[in-house]
Each structure stands twice: as structure tokens, then as C-alpha cells.
Amino acid sequence: MRESDVPQDEGLNRGLKEIAYALDQKGRYVVVPSLGWEPKNIANDQAWEVIVEDIRTQAHRVRTGERSPLAYHLARNLMTVGLAASYVRLPRWRVKRHLKPAVFSRLKPEMLQRYANLFGLTLAELKQPVLADVGFWDQE
Amino acid sequence: MEIPFTHRQSAHCETGVLSNLLGHYGLNVSEAMVFGIGSGLFFGYLPFIRLNRLPLTAFRVRTGRIMQRAVQRLGVALAREKFRSPARAMAALDRKLGDAVPVGCRTGAYWLSYFPKRYRFHFNMHNLVVFGKRNGSYLISDPVFPEPMRCPHEDLTKARFARGPMPPKGRMYYVREVPGRPDLAGAARQGIREVCRTMLKAPGPFLGAKGIRYLAKNVEAWPRKMEAREAALRLGQVIRMQEEIGTGGGGFRFIYAAFLQEAAGLLNDDRLEGLSDRMTQAGDLWREFALIGSRICKQRAGATETYAALAAILRECADREARLYQDLLERVK
Numbered sequence: 397m398r399e400s401d402v403p404q405d406e407g408l409n410r411g412l413k414e415i416a417y418a419l420d421q422k423g424r425y426v427v428v429p430s431l432g433w434e435p436k437n438i439a440n441d442q443a444w445e446v447i448v449e450d451i452r453t454q455a456h457r458v459r460t461g462e463r464s465p466l467a468y469h470l471a472r473n474l475m476t477v478g479l480a481a482s483y484v485r486l487p488r489w490r491v492k493r494h495l496k497p498a499v500f501s502r503l504k505p506e507m508l509q510r511y512a513n514l515f516g517l518t519l520a521e522l523k524q525p526v527l528a529d530v531g532f533w534d535q536e
Numbered sequence: 537m538e539i540p541f542t543h544r545q546s547a548h549c550e551t552g553v554l555s556n557l558l559g560h561y562g563l564n565v566s567e568a569m570v571f572g573i574g575s576g577l578f579f580g581y582l583p584f585i586r587l588n589r590l591p592l593t594a595f596r597v598r599t600g601r602i603m604q605r606a607v608q609r610l611g612v613a614l615a616r617e618k619f620r621s622p623a624r625a626m627a628a629l630d631r632k633l634g635d636a637v638p639v640g641c642r643t644g645a646y647w648l649s650y651f652p653k654r655y656r657f658h659f660n661m662h663n664l665v666v667f668g669k670r671n672g673s674y675l676i677s678d679p680v681f682p683e684p685m686r687c688p689h690e691d692l693t694k695a696r697f698a699r700g701p702m703p704p705k706g707r708m709y710y711v712r713e714v715p716g717r718p719d720l721a722g723a724a725r726q727g728i729r730e731v732c733r734t735m736l737k738a739p740g741p742f743l744g745a746k747g748i749r750y751l752a753k754n755v756e757a758w759p760r761k762m763e764a765r766e767a768a769l770r771l772g773q774v775i776r777m778q779e780e781i782g783t784g785g786g787g788f789r790f791i792y793a794a795f796l797q798e799a800a801g802l803l804n805d806d807r808l809e810g811l812s813d814r815m816t817q818a819g820d821l822w823r824e825f826a827l828i829g830s831r832i833c834k835q836r837a838g839a840t841e842t843y844a845a846l847a848a849i850l851r852e853c854a855d856r857e858a859r860l861y862q863d864l865l866e867r868v869k
Contacts, residue, residue, distance in 0.1 A: 397790060397820060410652070413682060415547040417568070417790035419816065425568070425794035427547070429682070433785075435830030439775040442833055443588070444654065446769065474646070474658055482699040 402428045407437025447474060455527040464500030465525050466491075469515050472525075484510045538668035539636050543677040543684045547784030547791055548596075551576065552679025553640050553663040554603050558612065560638055563714040565610070572795030573609050573723045574602030575730040577788055579857075580743045581751040590773040593751065595787035599661035599702065600642075603709075605730070609723035613712035618705045622693050625706035629666060632710055638667040638677075642707040644698020650676070650685040660702045666692070680782065724799045725868045731792075732865040736858065745858040752850035759843050767843070768833045775826045775833070786819030793819060796864075805867055814860050818853060825849045 397418045413429035420426045454471040457463040470480055481491040493499050494511075505519065512522045541560055546552025546567040551574070555567045571577070576596050583591035596602070607614045619625035632639045645651060645662040668675035673686040687695075696706045735744040742750060751774070758767035777787070784791035793815035800808035829846055831837040 397785060397816070397823065412652070414680065415545055415784060417547060417784040417794050425790075425797050425812075427567075429545075433779060433826075435775060435826045436779040438830040438834050439772040439826075440654075440780070442769065442772040443776060446588075474656075479658060479700045 399426060399428055402430050403433040404431040405434040405437060407432045407434070407440065447471075458525075459527060461497055463495050464497045465523060466500055466511065467495050468525050468527060469511070469517075469522065473515055480511075480514065483514050537633060538670065538675055539633065539638050541638050541665065541667035541677055541684075544679075545682045546679040548576075548782045548788075549663040549679050550599065550602050550661075551791075553665055553677075554606060556665060556677060556679065557638060557640055557711055558610075558714060561711050561714045563610075563612070563718065565720070566794075566798065568791050568794035569720070569724070569798055570606050571602065571788070571791050572731075572799060573720075573727040574604075574606035575727045575734070576602040577731045577792045578734065578743075579745070579747045579787075581747045581754065582742055583754065587773070590770055591754075593774045593777045595778055595783060603663075605727070606723075609726050610718045610720075611715040612718075613714075614709050615712050616707065616709045618707045620705075622697050622706065625696055625708070626689070626693055629708060630669065632708075633666065633669055637710045638665050640665050640709045641692075641696055642704035643692070643695035644700070644704060645695070647691055647694035647698055648678075648687060649691045650678070650681075650687055658698070658700050660698050660700055660704055662695075721802050724795075724802055728796075728799065728864060728868045732861040732868075735861045736865070745854045745861070748850055748854035748857065752847040752854065755843055755850065756847040771829050771843075771846075772833050775829050778822060779826055786822040789815055789819030789822055803867075807867060811860060811864050811867070814856070818857050818860065821849060821853050821856065825853070 397416070399418045399420045402416050402418045409432040411431065413431055415427050416430040417425055418428045451468070451471040454463065454467045458465055458468045470477065477488050477491050477495075481488045484491065494503065508519055508522055512519050515522065542556065544552070544556055544559070546555065548567070548571065551567045551570040555565055555570045558565050558570075565573075578594060578597045580594040581591070582594070585592040603614075617628060619628070629639055629641070641664055642660070643662050643664060644658065644660045646656045646658045648656070648662070664679070665677040666674050667677055667684075670686075673688050674692050676685045676687050678685050696704055696708075698704060738744045738746070741747070755771070758770060779785065779787070793812045796808050796812035796815055800806060800812065825846060828837070828841045828849070831841055832843070832846070
């Protein structure tokens with residue numbers, strides 16, 4: 397890749413430049429700041445699409461009473477049951493059980509606090525998340 | 537307190553951190569050189585390891601290996617520590633900063649609050665240098681950012697104790713001693729030899745040039761074996777691994793070509809220049825793969841831009857790289 401060919405296709409980067417290695421006019425390698433490259437932007441957008449879709453699905457399930465708010469928080473924090481379980485130091489099956497609305501609503505404040513700490517939320521936010529918010533990742 | 541530390545942005549976090557740390561002690565080794573000496577270049581397609589439910593493709597060796605090999609080959613004494621207790625890990629960090637020693641840390645990117653949200657994945661292999669503390673915030677030289685950053689105590693603690701695959705467990709490292717006259721040429725030669733051997737002779741179908749052919753075979757079969765959406769997701773994942781921040785472009789092929797160019801001068805061997813050119817061409821070919829692949833992902837592909845065409849490009853990559861490593865091995869025997 398030539399220095400003059402280093403792509404500057406702004407996308408996910410939003411102006412944050414990364415380093416690309418390219419050849420200058422004399423054929424020597426130099427480091428060149430790049431704003432991004434369209435094929436990479438496409439692949440990144442695709443990955444986020446999948447995440448956002450999952451957040452929407454979980455939000456819908458929480459709204460219909462099929463899942464507890466925990467399902468939404470997991471999706472929003474890009475966490476699997478296994479990852480969340482290792483953070484709150486519980487076996488996976490217990491975290492999985494907390495996805496049931498009936499179980500979740502009976503959880504003791506200490507247990508809820510563990511989840512609240514993990515996600516950086518207040519207890520109120522944990523119990524009643526704002527389900528419509530899926531654009532968070534695209535802001536600063 | 538703030539240690540005077542020169543922050544240089546780099547393509548990749550592990551190599552950038554080591555290059556910056558060594559520079560602090562007067563040992564000037566470029567990022568590309570660290571990458572080459574540490575034998576960073578690699579290929580592996582490991583469908584049985586899943587990342588976000590998709591098969592893993594790797595263009596670099598396992599995290600930590602580059603640093604480990606580079607310090608060993610350069611004769612640098614690097615102290616490494618890991619911890620069980622977050623409080624102790626942070627206290628140890630503060631003590632080192634108090635002694636004016638910049639400290640490298642392995643972290644989980646998800647908890648680093650200075651990252652924009654869109655980059656915050658659960659990825660536990662991010663390296664950075666802490667070089668000071670002011671008003672409860674750490675001063676951080678993060679190689680993927682143009683300028684030094686700040687990170688609150690609480691967030692850095694969380695990041696150092698991120699969980700999930702390959703947890704950092706508070707890992708930190710710092711330079712004890714750098715050699716007065718390191719044998720850069722010898723280290724470069726060793727580095728090249730190992731890359732060639734891995735790429736040509738690693739056992740099994742998943743690694744090295746054979747691994748590229750194995751990926752080609754898989755890519756070809758995707759549209760037959762699964763729905764278009766799933767195939768596109770798998771393809772997108774390969775492109776991300778190849779081009780996402782930290783590769784310098786073309787799945788690390790360009791940064792390695794830069795290393796070969798530097799090595800040509802160091803080893804006084806003009807033919808390495810030609811091999812560097814060929815590595816650049818291999819990188820260009822990988823870029824071609826990403827370009828066409830992304831059009832398929834976006835359903836904007838032309839009639840000839842198919843999964844079969846992608847497989848053909850990959851096979852060409854494998855052939856060219858295999859010949860390249862054979863010729864490269866001749867230069868360092």
C-alpha cells in the first residue's frame with residue numbers, strides 16, 4: 397500500500413485516527429494516520445447491527461413479561477450469562493434463573509446490588525431500565 | 537506525579553507498548569522491529585474456537601507472546617507480576633509509579649472509560665502504559681490513541697480485573713534493565729526464522745499457509761452450508777480480525793514488510809528488500825480480499841464477486857506467502 401493510497405474513509409472512528417503502515421514515494425515504509433477504511437467500516441457496522449438487534453429483541457421480551465430486566469442489561473453490556481456469572485460470582489444456572497421475571501422480582505437487595513454494581517446502575521435503573529435506548533454505542 | 541514519558545501512537549497495542557517502554561530506557565526499537573523480533577506474524581483459522589459465536593481467525597500470535605519473545609531475544613530484563621487482590625494490584629502499581637517506573641498493564645478494553653462506547657468490547661488483551669497519577673486519575677499512554685489519556689482509579693481497577701476468556705488478573709510489567717549493546721541483527725534473524733517455520737511447518741490443517749488454504753476451503757462452502765446472513769457474518773468477522781485497529785493493515789502483513797525493510801539494513805542483506813516488497817504485495821492481496829468480501833457483506837457484489845472468487849484470492853495468498861517464507865528462510869539460515 398502506498399502512502400497516497402492510505403484510505404481516509406470516516407466511519408466508526410468518528411475522527412479518531414489510527415496508524416497504517418504504507419510506502420512513501422521513495423518506497424520506504426512510514427506510519428500514516430488513517431481515518432478508516434470502507435470495507436472495515438462495513439464489517440464493524442455489521443457487528444454492531446447484530447448487537448443492536450439482540451438488544452431490541454431482549455427489550456421486547458422484557459416488555460412482554462417474557463424475560464426479566466436482567467436480559468436487557470446483559471444484551472446492552474454485550475455480556476453472555478457465563479460472563480455475567482463470573483463477574484457476580486454465581487454459578488451460571490443461577491444467573492440464568494434470574495432471567496425469569498418471577499424470580500428476578502423476588503431477589504434480595506444484596507443480590508440486586510451485585511448486578512447494579514456490575515452494570516454501573518442504581519437499583520431503580522436496574523429494575524426499570526429505559527428500554528428504548530439502543531443508540532448509546534454511537535455517541536461519545 | 538507524572539513520569540516524563542514519550543507517547544507514540546502505534547498500530548498495535550502490545551508492540552507499541554513495548555517499543556515505548558524500551559524507548560523510555562534509551563533503547564530505541566521501532567514498533568515494526570518489536571513485531572518482527574517477537575515473531576508476531578501468524579495465521580490461524582480455528583473454527584472450534586468461537587468469538588461472539590463466530591469462528592476465530594488470527595493474524596498474530598497469542599497475546600503476550602510477542603513481548604515475551606522480543607524481550608528474551610533482545611536481552612531485556614522485564615519484571616512481570618500478577619495479582620489476586622485488586623487492592624494489592626493497584627497499590628503495587630502506585631509504588632512503581634512512586635519509584636518513577638512506567639508500568640505496562642494488561643486490561644479488558646470494555647472497562648476503559650476513555651474508549652468511545654463503540655470500541656468497548658469484552659476484549660481482555662489490551663495493553664497500555666501507566667506513567668503517572670493526578671487527582672485520582674491515572675495518566676495512560678495507550679498506543680492506539682494519538683494522545684495520552686486519563687483513566688479514573690475505579691475504571692482502571694475494573695479493567696485490570698476484567699473477566700471472561702484470558703482474564704488479565706491484574707497483570708503488570710516493567711523494565712528492570714536494558715542491555716547496553718543489544719544484538720538487534722541476531723534477534724531479528726531469530727525472529728524471522730521462527731515466523732517462517734511456523735507459517736510453513738506448523739502441524740495440522742489450521743495454522744500457517746495451510747491454514748489460509750483451509751480458510752479458503754471453508755469460505756467456498758459457506759454459501760452452500762448456511763444461510764446468506766450467517767455466511768456474511770462469518771466473512772465480516774474475518775475482515776474485522778484482518779483490518780480492525782491494531783493490525784496496521786492487511787492482517788499485519790504491512791507492518792511485517794516494514795520490519796523486513798529495516799532488517800535489510802541491519803543484516804546488510806539487499807535481498808530482504810525484495811522480500812519486503814513481496815510481503816507488501818501479499819498484504820495488498822489480503823486487502824483485495826477484504827474489499828470484495830465487504831461488498832458481499834453489503835450485498836453490493838458484482839457478478840464475479842462471489843465466495844468462490846474470495847477462496848481463489850485466499851489460495852493465491854497462501855501460495856505467495858508459502859514461497860515467500862521459503863525464500864526468507866534461506867536468508868537467515
